[in-house]
Amino acid sequence: MPFLKTGLAIPIFAINAELEILKVNDMAKSMLANGLTILDVIEEESRPKAVLNLLRFEPIQALEINALSSTGSILLADLYVAWSEEGIGEVLIVEKDKTMQKVSEQLNKLRNRLNDTNFELLEAKETAEELLHQNIKLSSPFIEVTETIALIPIYGGLNQTKTELIASTLSRRAYLSEVETLILDFTAVGHIEESGLQGLESLLRVLQLLGFSMVIAGLHPQHVKEWNDMNFTLDIRFMKSLKSAMENLLAVQNS
Amino acid sequence: MTDHSIKLANLLLRGEEQLAISYIHSVLIENDRLTLYEDFLTPAMTYIGQLWERNEITVADEHLATAICDFIISDFEFRSSMSEEGNRKKVMLFGVEGEEHYIGLKMAAAVFQEFGWSVRYLGPNLPLRHAETAANAWQPDVIAMSAALSYRLPMLKQSVQVLAHTTGQPTLLIGGRMAPHVHFEEEAAPGQMLIMTNLRELHNWLALAQKGVGTINAFS
Known part of the structure; x- marks a missing residue:
């Protein structure tokens, strides 16, 4: 066994056909785990691969395996074997170039960072959704102006989700109150989507069924156009502005 | 092992993410993600593991295939629109400390998402103390963890x-x-732990939980 004296900077083992270690060089002693068989130097999940290849008793070039270091850590390595005529195998375990590992670690770090960012975005999205929900809830306050009149100023654009939410809170609130007339003020409403208008129609229907008389005030010329396209069949009074609506209703009340 | 997963494995190993995605679109019926995860990607990755055992590919090839697979899952991930409900069940997923394999975990996270759960995917190799802190702070209904290696x-x-x-x-x-x-x-x-050997099992469990047949804490 001349290799034991050469002091090669590569771990070398001599094994028999049972894969038992017969000899090791200094490098193998200092760098890799020690054990009775060559499998003790190889990480558990790589053992089936090593056994499969070693037991062919043929020369092996660069069999990629995970080896165990003397400290118990895992080293990605290539295993080389040559068998002598007496059935002695000379095993070299050459640690893999670290460049690939470095790149892979870098990629891992990047992936983790992306994952973190993803999280933060998700959390921000959830907060934004919650705020939007709150915002919608607050965009149609129910204000009792007199004993019999309530004012509902509606804010922002109207789409299906928003009208549905407004409808559920408003009908409940109106039902619990003593008022008879509801003024829905559209002064602060932006664009009304068609789905929003449909939702609005069903809301007005519910309110009418509950026995409220309704006044719509502050419609923009653009809203009027959208409204007309809808062919609303409900009996609703329209007033130019909130001011005229209030004056009108109060005059009726005081007469 | 189907032809689909072998073809897919080859595309993953070649780093062809776009070809892999179009291939999936051409063979996947009705965008069924469970089939994609369980019958296409999982066998493809298992096959890649076998190629390594046969010394036909290296760890570097495996890493590339994993990255492509990761990309595909992200591309197919269900974007849940059920977030308006405030009482969604919460799940936290991670790979135990030291475990770097995460593709299965990521697919499990996607399955939870499909069922409208609020999902926190914490990735692989999460130190236990971090997992503990996260669990105490967020208080998930379910904690899912995975390990790929015996040690x-x-x-x-x-x-x-x-x-x-x-x-x-x-x-x-x-x-x-x-x-x-x-x-x-x-x-x-005791009484608090369940083992899910594959995604279909997880899917069925979530479907039952959704129907209320056996709630999250009922074990059968």
């Missing part, structure tokens, strides 16, 4: 023992390649 089993058991006692007493799900080899339920967290 992670002690860590997995320790994680189960620690997390079983976090606030909210979450249900603990164990998945990953080691799931069938876990036999410490009674010892580590």
